[in-house]
Amino acid sequence: MIKKQWIQDLKAIPFLLPFFVAYMIFTIFPIFKGLEMSLYDWTLVRKLEFVGLENYIKMFTDRHFWRTLWNTTFFVILTTPTMVLLALGLALLSNLNTKLKTFFRGSFFIPSILSVSVISFLMIFMLQPYNGLVNNVIQMLGIDAEPKWMADQGLAWVTIVVVTLWWTVGFNMILFLAALQDIPESLYEASEIDGASRWDMFKYITLPQLIPIGRVVLLLQILASYKVFAQILLITGGGPGGATRPLIQYIYEVGFNQNNLGYAATMSYALFFILLILSIIQLKSQRSGEN
């Protein structure tokens, strides 16, 4: 019997091997290569010399590193709570037993399937001053204003946050929706017999049941928001004047425009480290919550 199990396991190897090979080549190997790069003076073309921790020391005194890290963190602070609440709200709406259920689910999810270049182009098209849709609507409403959605520091942030929410909320909504549908109907029936109001049901049944998935959404959202890059690059280019430039854009510029891959790898490691710490905290708190 034991031997049979062993043969059974062996049979899985050919199926696992391709992914394993790809995973090693494209994920594990670059992780270690990146660590090596961060210890060298390394250009796009060749490895130059071993500099030890010099790149790491430089990072701590680099204003741009701190500025772009703060920009990224600011983005995380802006998007994470709103994203979780919005996704929850939309999931509740999509879960209502109305005729519009399918319409809601579809329309909230559709933006998620578009590529970043498409959503960025759409937004620039709609938000451009003078002849963009949004400003025209504002003026039609009788408000005499020409907001510079992409050129004003504050508005640029609003733009990026709104675009990101609109674009990615669908995926989180689906996670909440799946969890909502997993809540046993019997709980609601029992509470109804006990005379609970709808608000009570939401507060004492729905919300607690959603906490595990809420944690997952929160973690995924924080990780995704820290990696923000493409939509900012395409919509504001990190501007005006670097006001919305995220860390990844800075890493990209240092690596590819300034030809300094060693330092770019160092900052990538810093980001990796931050995400690792956040994930550990999150997982720990989850475990203590479960206990």
Add this chain to the structure above:
Amino acid sequence: MKKGFSGLIGLLFVALILAACSDDSGSAGNDVEIPEGATEVVMWNLFGGGDAEYMEDIVTEFNDSQEEYFVNNVQQEYDEYYTKLLTSVGSGKGPDLGIAHSHVLPELVSQGLVTNIDDYAADVGLNWDEFNQNVLDVTIYDGNNYAVPIDTHPEIMFINNDLVEEAGLLNDDGTPKFEETPEGFIDFLTSLKETLPEDKMAFAFPSTGEDPYRIWWALYNQMGGENLVSGDLENPTYALDHEKAIEAAKYIYDLYHTHEVTPLDLADFYSDFQSGNAAVMSTGVWATGIWETTDDLNFTPMPFPNMFGQEAAWASSHTFVLPYYDDADEDSQKGAVEFMKFATDNGADWARAGHIPAKDTVLESEEFKDMPYRSEYAEVADYVKYVDRTVHARGIQDIVVRNLDTYWAGNATAEEVFSMIEQEVTDLIAE
């Protein structure tokens, strides 16, 4: 049987992955049929839009003109072009012939990625004397030619004849009525703004990115400012004249904020001009090729006004380079240089895009002179001011553009942004 099957599937997957990783074609070129007996020359180019078509035409003409070489023209995405070129040439897998902007040449030369062309040039009869000296200078390092310039493409100005005439500001000879002084140009734009209907704009110009930076560079040089950094290719020193730099930047700032002749944050100033909604616009000469194929657009190109005394304009130059390999195939390299000669001899074809051909002999040819518009600005090639020759050129440009954007947006004073520029550029070149 079953075990054999799963094993087979597994092997197949592994084989597929390995096949995807390997480059068994051994060539950086497109999969095209090379005529028998011809030596393949793989060329990578970074062009898009009309430029790409005109270059493709030149390649086809070259391939048809002889049987010894065949240029395999590979279109690359511009945004990734230099990353790809640097890494692939560095690892010995790049093209036989590449294209580079003049401001990237210092990086390529200092990293030993391109070959000195002099020997091959003598072989194929490429005559350096035929080139515009100002354009040729940016390709010479330590007395050797490391690239063959194709063109120079300065930032110039375009006017919409109909709108300028409607405002009563067009001379009989078709030139706009304004004095070439700082005040004269502003008077011109202000009059346009006051006279034209409200839905037309005086000056379509972006308030972010490279275009305002290029005009700033032109004005700075017109004032006699010369460098941003100077000295050694790899270890230069900061040399920006802040007084002139600030004055030039303030002039542009005033166009946006004080005189309000150009609206802030235009999303697409090309389309504003193309649709006939703007009287004046400024961008690179390449727009000429676009405007002349636009129906009902009655325009005139002209050099950006010389307002501060010295003739100067921002420009870059497309050049052909010969990537360096330890085991380079001499036949392909010679073919590459043959093509460089052919393409620059046929610079008039390239001028269709709007660029100014690098060879004086082409500029003097009837074929070029017969082309409309080009002669209006061809002289700019003689006084263009290229950005400084340094391996940090791309990094410096990022810094200056970003900080100038902050200024145009009104988020900092000129003094503040230039002190930021000084700090950032000094940090960058100290590495």
